[in-house]
Amino acid sequence: MPPEEFLVHGRHILEWISEYLGSDGRYPVLAQVRPGEVRASLAPSPPWEGEAFEQILRDFEEQVVPGLTHWNHPGFLAYFANTASSPAILGDLLATAVNANAMIWKTSPAATEVEGVTADWLRQLLGLPGDFAGFINDTASHNTLYALAAARARAFPEAGEDGLHSLPAGRIYASEHVHSSIDKAVVTLGLGRRGVRHLPADGSYRMKPKALRAAIEEDLAAGVRPVAVVAVAGTTSIASIDPLPEIADICREHGIWMHVDAAYAGVAGIVRELRPLLAGWERADSIVLNAHKWLFTPMDCALLYCRRPEALADAFSLVPPYLRTREADEARDLMNYGVALGRSFRALKLWFVLRYFGGRGLAERLREHCRLARRFAGWVQSSDRWQLMASTLLGLVVFRYRDPGLGPDRTDLANERILDAVNASGEVFLSHTVLEGRYVLRLSVGNLRTRHEHVERAWRRLELEAARLG
Amino acid sequence: MPPEEFLVHGRHILEWISEYLGSDGRYPVLAQVRPGEVRASLAPSPPWEGEAFEQILRDFEEQVVPGLTHWNHPGFLAYFANTASSPAILGDLLATAVNANAMIWKTSPAATEVEGVTADWLRQLLGLPGDFAGFINDTASHNTLYALAAARARAFPEAGEDGLHSLPAGRIYASEHVHSSIDKAVVTLGLGRRGVRHLPADGSYRMKPKALRAAIEEDLAAGVRPVAVVAVAGTTSIASIDPLPEIADICREHGIWMHVDAAYAGVAGIVRELRPLLAGWERADSIVLNAHKWLFTPMDCALLYCRRPEALADAFSLVPPYLRTREADEARDLMNYGVALGRSFRALKLWFVLRYFGGRGLAERLREHCRLARRFAGWVQSSDRWQLMASTLLGLVVFRYRDPGLGPDRTDLANERILDAVNASGEVFLSHTVLEGRYVLRLSVGNLRTRHEHVERAWRRLELEAARLG
Numbered sequence: 001m002p003p004e005e006f007l008v009h010g011r012h013i014l015e016w017i018s019e020y021l022g023s024d025g026r027y028p029v030l031a032q033v034r035p036g037e038v039r040a041s042l043a044p045s046p047p048w049e050g051e052a053f054e055q056i057l058r059d060f061e062e063q064v065v066p067g068l069t070h071w072n073h074p075g076f077l078a079y080f081a082n083t084a085s086s087p088a089i090l091g092d093l094l095a096t097a098v099n100a101n102a103m104i105w106k107t108s109p110a111a112t113e114v115e116g117v118t119a120d121w122l123r124q125l126l127g128l129p130g131d132f133a134g135f136i137n138d139t140a141s142h143n144t145l146y147a148l149a150a151a152r153a154r155a156f157p158e159a160g161e162d163g164l165h166s167l168p169a170g171r172i173y174a175s176e177h178v179h180s181s182i183d184k185a186v187v188t189l190g191l192g193r194r195g196v197r198h199l200p201a202d203g204s205y206r207m208k209p210k211a212l213r214a215a216i217e218e219d220l221a222a223g224v225r226p227v228a229v230v231a232v233a234g235t236t237s238i239a240s241i242d243p244l245p246e247i248a249d250i251c252r253e254h255g256i257w258m259h260v261d262a263a264y265a266g267v268a269g270i271v272r273e274l275r276p277l278l279a280g281w282e283r284a285d286s287i288v289l290n291a292h293k294w295l296f297t298p299m300d301c302a303l304l305y306c307r308r309p310e311a312l313a314d315a316f317s318l319v320p321p322y323l324r325t326r327e328a329d330e331a332r333d334l335m336n337y338g339v340a341l342g343r344s345f346r347a348l349k350l351w352f353v354l355r356y357f358g359g360r361g362l363a364e365r366l367r368e369h370c371r372l373a374r375r376f377a378g379w380v381q382s383s384d385r386w387q388l389m390a391s392t393l394l395g396l397v398v399f400r401y402r403d404p405g406l407g408p409d410r411t412d413l414a415n416e417r418i419l420d421a422v423n424a425s426g427e428v429f430l431s432h433t434v435l436e437g438r439y440v441l442r443l444s445v446g447n448l449r450t451r452h453e454h455v456e457r458a459w460r461r462l463e464l465e466a467a468r469l470g
Numbered sequence: 471m472p473p474e475e476f477l478v479h480g481r482h483i484l485e486w487i488s489e490y491l492g493s494d495g496r497y498p499v500l501a502q503v504r505p506g507e508v509r510a511s512l513a514p515s516p517p518w519e520g521e522a523f524e525q526i527l528r529d530f531e532e533q534v535v536p537g538l539t540h541w542n543h544p545g546f547l548a549y550f551a552n553t554a555s556s557p558a559i560l561g562d563l564l565a566t567a568v569n570a571n572a573m574i575w576k577t578s579p580a581a582t583e584v585e586g587v588t589a590d591w592l593r594q595l596l597g598l599p600g601d602f603a604g605f606i607n608d609t610a611s612h613n614t615l616y617a618l619a620a621a622r623a624r625a626f627p628e629a630g631e632d633g634l635h636s637l638p639a640g641r642i643y644a645s646e647h648v649h650s651s652i653d654k655a656v657v658t659l660g661l662g663r664r665g666v667r668h669l670p671a672d673g674s675y676r677m678k679p680k681a682l683r684a685a686i687e688e689d690l691a692a693g694v695r696p697v698a699v700v701a702v703a704g705t706t707s708i709a710s711i712d713p714l715p716e717i718a719d720i721c722r723e724h725g726i727w728m729h730v731d732a733a734y735a736g737v738a739g740i741v742r743e744l745r746p747l748l749a750g751w752e753r754a755d756s757i758v759l760n761a762h763k764w765l766f767t768p769m770d771c772a773l774l775y776c777r778r779p780e781a782l783a784d785a786f787s788l789v790p791p792y793l794r795t796r797e798a799d800e801a802r803d804l805m806n807y808g809v810a811l812g813r814s815f816r817a818l819k820l821w822f823v824l825r826y827f828g829g830r831g832l833a834e835r836l837r838e839h840c841r842l843a844r845r846f847a848g849w850v851q852s853s854d855r856w857q858l859m860a861s862t863l864l865g866l867v868v869f870r871y872r873d874p875g876l877g878p879d880r881t882d883l884a885n886e887r888i889l890d891a892v893n894a895s896g897e898v899f900l901s902h903t904v905l906e907g908r909y910v911l912r913l914s915v916g917n918l919r920t921r922h923e924h925v926e927r928a929w930r931r932l933e934l935e936a937a938r939l940g
């Protein structure tokens with residue numbers, strides 16, 4: 001593509017993005033297409049002759065955009081809301097253009113070192129100790145796999161050479177509210193679905209330390225080897241936080257790897273008054289935390305903090321430990337700390353975000369999101385028709401429509417209908433979860449551009465649809 | 471960031487990129503910094519107050535760029551050369567801005583369906599049969615892990631529930647020239663380094679079918695369970711291609727999963743006269759192929775073709791098979807076919823590439839790269855000072871400086887010195903490998919902007935540095 005053309009099309013795209021980012025209301029948040037509709041609109045076969053870029057862009061707008069669920073919309077209040085912020089979009093554009101690959105230090109020293117520095121800057125903002133080494137990978141799921149692989153390497157040093165087949169069973173402990181990526185990682189690592197023990201939680205959806213201790217002792221007595229305890233800081237359903245100090249005590253006592261899944265809530269450590277919620281995580285062996293969730297950075301940007309990077313190398317370096325030379329921190333070959341060999345320059349967009357907003361700018365925005373969530377929770381609490389289903393610690397509100405005249409099953413159905421109708425409006429998008437067998441609604445404030453009006457809009461819509469039920 | 475600012479900075483970045491992409495000679499291809507130099511130039515702590523975007527950009531240019539190895543430079547002839555082409559950069563910019571997540575169909579129908587269509591278009595261009603389902607993940611390494619996890623699920627159906635600990639040992643077979651990502655995947659899966667059997671290759675660096683058959687039979691007799699055979703189409707060192715039809719026969723005979731690592735060479739299937747090199751791969755159970763290598767698409771964009779997608783679901787879905795409902799192709803929840811839950815919209819940039827270049831445009835460029843490589847190989851062959859170390863099937867030339875007066879060890883050293891001097895020039899960047907214990911050089915033509923003059927420049931530089939030795 002000649003440079004003039006690149007500039008013309010690029011400018012057009014920038015204008016499209018600028019309008020897109022400001023276009024509150026132009027697009028329904030949740031895509032309103034049927035399965036197969038997008039596919040059917042596309043040619044069944046690729047073109048043999050190249051096409052004009054204008055045509056490709058037109059098709060993007062007409063065929064692709066209507067089929068998108070708009071994660072970057074301020075009315076996106078589902079799952080854990082996230083953002084592609086402007087500085088991050090521009091930083092990522094540069095990363096894509098230079099196409100750096102930080103597989104080994106030499107193949108892009110700056111990509112390797114900026115990754116180290118950026119992860120360390122964030123560590124400082126979070127108040128984590130300096131002995132955590134930070135790595136940036138694509139997803140929390142892969143980071144969890146890497147961390148638990150390191151834990152497995154420590155629990156079963158012989159497995160790296162010989163495999164697991166002649167060893168005792170291994171176990172990972174987590175509460176029943178742990179994210180499915182833990183189970184996936186454990187199955188991938190060859191420990192099987194039974195390799196995870198899901199412990200019943202307390203009334204606040206937190207792991208019970210007593211139950212953890214009992215499970216470990218029972219397993220030890222039965223010859224099952226503990227591999228890791230996964231504590232969650234911000235469960236997927238309700239953002240509850242496991243009792244981290246007690247879990248850390250048990251892990252230390254038994255010499256078990258402590259992993260903290262802080263994919264959502266970890267960034268709250270930037271906000272001084274929220275940091276106490278995370279107390280105890282600084283004693284973990286590994287922590288997973290997503291910048292592409294609540295830190296205004298587009299996918300993919302997931303951090304893995306590990307205070308035993310040599311255990312990651314034990315898990316993934318193909319050179320046996322006794323032959324390995326310790327790399328200087330500066331010239332670390334990052335491919336040796338995970339599965340992926342190719343490593344794109346994901347740190348750059350986060351470096352842009354940390355600099356553009358600054359620690360204060362990030363903290364203020366996170367604080368404001370929590371304030372909006374509390375305000376919404378207040379509306380819920382002050383209404384007879386609704387009830388809060390969990391406390392609102394951060395930016396997530398878990399609630400449920402109630403009608404004493406309906407039994408629990410019909411109340412489930414009513415909530416499902418309300419949610420479907422609210423989402424079909426296209427104005428906002430909320431999600432649901434199941435708590436103690438009951439269908440409950442979730443409103444997650446986390447998009448940079450979500451303001452009071454969006455949360456209010458969600459509330460009005462919910463009220464309207466609830467009224468229609470009656 | 472206000473829209474006007476976004477547009478101003480965005481335009482500035484586009485101009486920088488446009489100049490960057492045309493700036494042959496402005497930057498040394500291989501970064502010329504010392505370990506720690508970039509890190510030392512950056513602030514040790516993050517800013518608490520946000521900074522001006524102009525300052526961030528200036529620091530990117532002054533602190534980051536000098537530390538980059540320029541993968542997108544036409545003089546990049548190392549490893550397997552790749553490209554962030556202009557249409558792909560622009561397509562990816564849109565993907566970043568919309569920040570779509572194709573974890574389940576509903577969370578971005580278009581991202582899910584465009585991924586399916588794009589992978590299928592490429593399948594058609596490659597001439598692979600229609601029963602291969604295509605998935606786009608970040609790296610070949612993760613795709614390999616996923617494919618071998620599916621093979622493991624087939625070989626050990628009980629492992630998903632119970633883990634590997636009470637099962638027989640499992641084995642994956644590959645030639646000694648297989649990529650290290652295979653070993654990494656096998657270790658991650660809990661089969662241990664011994665879970666891979668590296669078979670000695672023939673004189674053309676290809677797997678020997680007889681050796682494969684013997685190894686399988688020996689293992690079966692010893693109670694070791696075959697899991698998969700990994701055949702390589704384009705080895706990392708020399709781009710040799712294993713005898714795929716014979717390997718397919720053996721796999722069928724024993725009912726073993728056949729995986730083809732075509733990370734580099736797979737895209738050659740687009741070129742009609744090269745496609746016969748890949749004959750036999752259409753019988754594989756799974757194929758890995760990188761669009762971010764030789765298909766003008768920036769990282770991350772790695773394809774996984776699998777004709778048993780249900781085996782991927784067996785490996786990664788947390789719902790036991792008997793409870794699972796088969797998803798319609800259109801509404802597939804892609805998170806169930808790999809480890810990662812979050813799935814960014816990687817297909818979009820490849821969709822842009824396939825449309826902008828068209829099948830013919832891609833084929834012509836790949837053909838031209840092969841022609842340039844053959845021309846370089848011709849220069850090597852016609853010189854007394856140099857020798858070809860492997861045949862040049864595609865865009866890679868493997869060669870070595872020779873001097874009958876030096877013994878093999880001193881010749882190794884001479885080659886190493888020549889390479890270091892050539893790379894220190896900053897004009898081009900070549901890499902090396904070790905073949906039969908000997909240090910040999912590699913020149914890989916694969917960047918979209920590499921022309922005759924760059925290959926000639928590499929040759930002159932090599933000749934110059936070789937002459938300086940004497």
